[in-house]
Amino acid sequence: MRRKLIAGNWKMNGLKADAVALAKAVFEKFDSVANCPFDVLVCPPMNVLGYVADVPHTSVFVGAQDVAETTKPNGAFTGDVSAAMVKDLGATWTLVGHSERRTYHNETDAVVRQKTENAINNGLTVVICIGETLEEREAGKALEVVTRQVRESTPAIANATNCVLAYEPVWAIGTGKVPTTADVAEMHAAIRAEVAKNLGAEVAEGMRILYGGSVKPENAKELLGVENVDGALIGGASLKVESFWAIAETQL
Numbered sequence: 001m002r003r004k005l006i007a008g009n010w011k012m013n014g015l016k017a018d019a020v021a022l023a024k025a026v027f028e029k030f031d032s033v034a035n036c037p038f039d040v041l042v043c044p045p046m047n048v049l050g051y052v053a054d055v056p057h058t059s060v061f062v063g064a065q066d067v068a069e070t071t072k073p074n075g076a077f078t079g080d081v082s083a084a085m086v087k088d089l090g091a092t093w094t095l096v097g098h099s100e101r102r103t104y105h106n107e108t109d110a111v112v113r114q115k116t117e118n119a120i121n122n123g124l125t126v127v128i129c130i131g132e133t134l135e136e137r138e139a140g141k142a143l144e145v146v147t148r149q150v151r152e153s154t155p156a157i158a159n160a161t162n163c164v165l166a167y168e169p170v171w172a173i174g175t176g177k178v179p180t181t182a183d184v185a186e187m188h189a190a191i192r193a194e195v196a197k198n199l200g201a202e203v204a205e206g207m208r209i210l211y212g213g214s215v216k217p218e219n220a221k222e223l224l225g226v227e228n229v230d231g232a233l234i235g236g237a238s239l240k241v242e243s244f245w246a247i248a249e250t251q252l
């Protein structure tokens, strides 16, 4: 039985005071749930990652949104933050390969795979993001694109404990549009089958596959009820404790 994961990606939002206030509110809310049946993760931007990780919490994981591509823990890589540095700040997770990184920073599957490997080698648990563009979906290439991303972005050392996949159709991110539940079911089944091909049936069975893209309190129950959907990666609605909680609450 896969434990669901409710994950918030704060993206480039959060000055120090706001981020710490949001973290306090989220931690207080989730830490008060006895025997919570799902995992919770928040991924603040790098500027506040350490401050957020330092806010006392017991049941919520804190993650970065990215790590450097270089395998070196430090060195002449201006602007980069290594997986070792992320770990040092107190984070235990990281996202990699978000479509906004793939689009605005030209991150290829090979880059995403290297970043994932670096993160895992530094003891971080990784959420690898994948998803097709509207153009690719309209051209009938969604399954082909996403299974290729799964195959080429996931390193051989990935397993069900150190790695989670997040299917985020690019056209559903921040748009209020969501795929049909049939499309989500088809894609998640294809992703799990691809993982089985690459990493074996046992890893595939245990690996969590999240859905992301315009997840809101109104649609969370339906999306999270789709077969092979093991949680949500939430952008906008994770920036307010009320909406983040309202999504999570559908899983209690």
Ligand code: 13P
Binding pocket: 009, 098, 168, 172, 173, 174, 175, 176, 212, 213, 214, 215, 233, 234, 235, 236, 237
């Ligand atoms: P929204 O929930 O704002 O659509 O963002 C989804 C996302 O990109 C999470 O990583």
